[in-house]
Each structure stands twice: as structure tokens, then as C-alpha cells.
Amino acid sequence: MIRLKGLSKHYGNIKAVNRLNLSVSPGEIFGFIGPNGAGKTTTIRMMGGLLAPTEGSVIIGGVDMARRPEKAxxxxxxxxxxxxxxxxxxxxxxxxxxxxxxxxxQDAFAEKAGKFLNMFSLFGRAHELIESYSHGMKQRLAISAALLHDPPVVIVDEPMVGLDPRGMKMVKDLFRTLAAQGTTIFMSTHTLKLAEDVCDRIGIINKGLLVATGTLTDLKHAADMGEVDLEQVFFQLTEEESAS
Ligand SMILES: Nc1ncnc2c1ncn2[C@@H]1O[C@H](COP(=O)(O)OP(=O)(O)O)[C@@H](O)[C@H]1O
Ligand SMILES: [Mg+2]
Structure with missing residues (x-):
């Protein structure tokens, strides 16, 4: 459903994203994790067609983002x-x-808007100005707006920043429900617990390079670690970055 082929973005000498190859299947929740500055946001902006790659391509449901951006x-x-x-x-x-x-x-809108406003506990405040909303409410509204057209692919950059535990649970439940209905979800996060909780597969990016992909179990094997959690795998694979 999502294919990234040799995707790169250079800023002068900095290779913010360096030849990324990745496929995500329908119904899969893919977690994209990495330290600050690893290249997560740059990748997501290219995936969303907001930033042109230096090299490589983004294919969404078989449609090339560079060739047919509106359709993608x-x-x-x-x-x-x-x-x-x-x-x-x-x-x-x-x-x-x-x-x-x-x-x-309009009728589809009324139904969808009602559904999201209820799900995200925004219904009572729907007719108040957004400037009066808390950060978490704004985040939940942004998620609702992004999902109104029933997209088969959901791409989220750091979904949990600014959400309280209840907000986080709402978002996790929503992602699980959407994935069960066949929606493909790609989310970046530096919250390892979230990746462990909801992601079917995880990719670790460090300094623009995808250093590992797989299920949590795969990653533990790749890192040659036994009974450890994602945090330990993450620190091992991104060692230099976290030490600097
Ligand atoms: N517009 C830009 N100009 C120059 N460098 C950039 C720009 N955007 C991002 N970078 C650099 O690219 C790297 C990756 O950044 P980013 O994708 O925001 O990382 P992340 O989201 O993983 O924290 C960083 O070194 C960052 O400084
Ligand atoms: Mg970022």
C-alpha cells in the first residue's frame, strides 16, 4: 500500500533521508522510530507530497506521488x-x-463529523473557537479532519505529543480499529512504548538511514538480544546518536 523506493532528501551535505526502501501492507501499523534529527519528519513530508525528494519515489496504492500528486x-x-x-x-x-x-x-460529512467529535470527546465544544481549545483537543481535531475522507493510508508524525493518557488511549484504539478495517498506518514516534503497544512492524531510522525493520521479535534477534524491550534494542542500534 505504501512503497518507498530509494527515497532520499539532501540538504547541502546533510543526508536527512538516505536511500530509504520500505513497503507497508494494507491493514498494517508501521512504527517509524528514531532519535531527534533522524529524518522522520522529512520522510513523512515526502510521503505526504509536501516535500520533493532529492532522489527516489513514494508510491501510494500504486500511484506515484511525483507523477500524480492529486490522486496519491x-x-x-x-x-x-x-x-x-x-x-x-x-x-x-x-x-x-x-x-x-x-x-x-453533506450527509456523509454530518455522520463522520459526529462520529469523530464523539469519539474524541469534542462534541460539547464543537461550536467554540479552536483558539480556546487545549493542545490535546487541537490534536484530536486535526486527526478527525485528516480522516474525514476515509483515506486507505494514514500517515502520522508523532501522534501522541501533547496528548494526555486518555487522549493517547483514544488514538491507539482508533488506529487499531482502522487497521482492523484494512487501513494502512504509518506513524513516526520517539515514544517507544507506543511503538511496542500498537505497531505490527517497526523501522528504526538513525541519521537518515533505515538501520533495522521487523517485528519487535525480529528486531531483538537482529540485535542479538534476548529478553529485552524495544528501548534496549533502540539504544543499541542508535548508539552513536544517543551518546553524542
Ligand atoms: N529545511 C531544512 N533545511 C536543512 N536541514 C534540515 C531541514 N529540515 C530538516 N533538516 C535536517 O534534516 C535532519 C532530519 O530532520 P527531521 O526529519 O526533522 O528529523 P526527525 O523528525 O527525525 O527529528 C536533521 O539533521 C535536520 O536538521
Ligand atoms: Mg520530527
């Missing part, structure tokens, strides 16, 4: 790490605005 983007629900929300709109107005951009019909 329709298949994606992108939740950036710092979502842009119009603070002078109400939550409901923002959802309506987003639905209009995607050409979602």
Missing part, C-alpha cells in the same frame, strides 16, 4: 507534527472546511 494525496490522511488549524474557526467549521476541500457530501 486523496489516498492519504496526513497528520503533521504541528497541524495547521484556523484558530478563528470553530471545530465544526474547520471540519466542514476540510470536508469541502475533499468534496465530501
Amino acid at each position: 494525496k486523496k489516498k492519504i490522511g496526513l497528520i503533521p507534527d504541528q497541524p495547521f488549524l484556523y484558530e478563528k474557526l470553530t471545530g465544526m467549521e474547520f471540519l466542514q472546511f476540510t470536508a469541502d476541500l475533499y468534496g465530501i457530501k
Whole structure:
């Protein structure tokens, strides 16, 4: 469902993302983990068609992002790490605005908006200005907006930053439900616990290079470690970075 082929982004001498090859299947939750500056956000921005790769390609559901960006983007629900929300709109107005951009019909919109607002405990505040929302509420609204058009692929950058434990649980449950319905989920995180909890497969990126991919069990074997948790595997595979 998602294929990254030799995907690279260079900034001068810095190889922010270096020849990334990766496939994620329908219904899979893929966790993309790495220390700060590893290249997670750069990868996600290229996947979402917001940033042009220096080399390589992003294929979403068989559609090449560089060749047919509109078609590829329709298949994606992108939740950036710092979502842009119009603070002078109400939550409901923002959802309506987003639905209009995607050409979602009014009756479908009413049903979906109601569903997400309920699920994310935003219903009671839907007609208040976004500027009055807490950070967590804004995050939940951004997630709702990104999912209104039922995208088969959801790409999320650091979904849990700023969410309290209840908010985190809501998001985890939602991702599991979506994946069970066949949605492909790609999420970056530096929260290892989250990756352990919800991801079917994990990729570890360090200094722009994908240093390992696999299930948690695979990664432990690759790192030649026995009964350890992801944190220990992560520190071993990204040793230099965490020490510097
Ligand atoms: N616009 C930019 N110009 C120059 N360097 C950048 C730019 N964006 C990111 N970088 C560099 O690319 C690397 C990867 O950054 P990023 O993808 O944001 O990492 P992460 O999301 O994993 O923390 C870092 O070294 C960062 O400084
Ligand atoms: Mg980032």
C-alpha cells in the first residue's frame, strides 16, 4: 500500500533521508522510530507530497506521488507534527472546511463529523473557537479532519505529543480499529512504548538511514538480544546518536 523506493532528501551535505526502501501492507501499523534529527519528519513530508525528494519515489496504492500528486494525496490522511488549524474557526467549521476541500457530501460529512467529535470527546465544544481549545483537543481535531475522507493510508508524525493518557488511549484504539478495517498506518514516534503497544512492524531510522525493520521479535534477534524491550534494542542500534 505504501512503497518507498530509494527515497532520499539532501540538504547541502546533510543526508536527512538516505536511500530509504520500505513497503507497508494494507491493514498494517508501521512504527517509524528514531532519535531527534533522524529524518522522520522529512520522510513523512515526502510521503505526504509536501516535500520533493532529492532522489527516489513514494508510491501510494500504486500511484506515484511525483507523477500524480492529486490522486496519491486523496489516498492519504496526513497528520503533521504541528497541524495547521484556523484558530478563528470553530471545530465544526474547520471540519466542514476540510470536508469541502475533499468534496465530501453533506450527509456523509454530518455522520463522520459526529462520529469523530464523539469519539474524541469534542462534541460539547464543537461550536467554540479552536483558539480556546487545549493542545490535546487541537490534536484530536486535526486527526478527525485528516480522516474525514476515509483515506486507505494514514500517515502520522508523532501522534501522541501533547496528548494526555486518555487522549493517547483514544488514538491507539482508533488506529487499531482502522487497521482492523484494512487501513494502512504509518506513524513516526520517539515514544517507544507506543511503538511496542500498537505497531505490527517497526523501522528504526538513525541519521537518515533505515538501520533495522521487523517485528519487535525480529528486531531483538537482529540485535542479538534476548529478553529485552524495544528501548534496549533502540539504544543499541542508535548508539552513536544517543551518546553524542
Ligand atoms: N529545511 C531544512 N533545511 C536543512 N536541514 C534540515 C531541514 N529540515 C530538516 N533538516 C535536517 O534534516 C535532519 C532530519 O530532520 P527531521 O526529519 O526533522 O528529523 P526527525 O523528525 O527525525 O527529528 C536533521 O539533521 C535536520 O536538521
Ligand atoms: Mg520530527
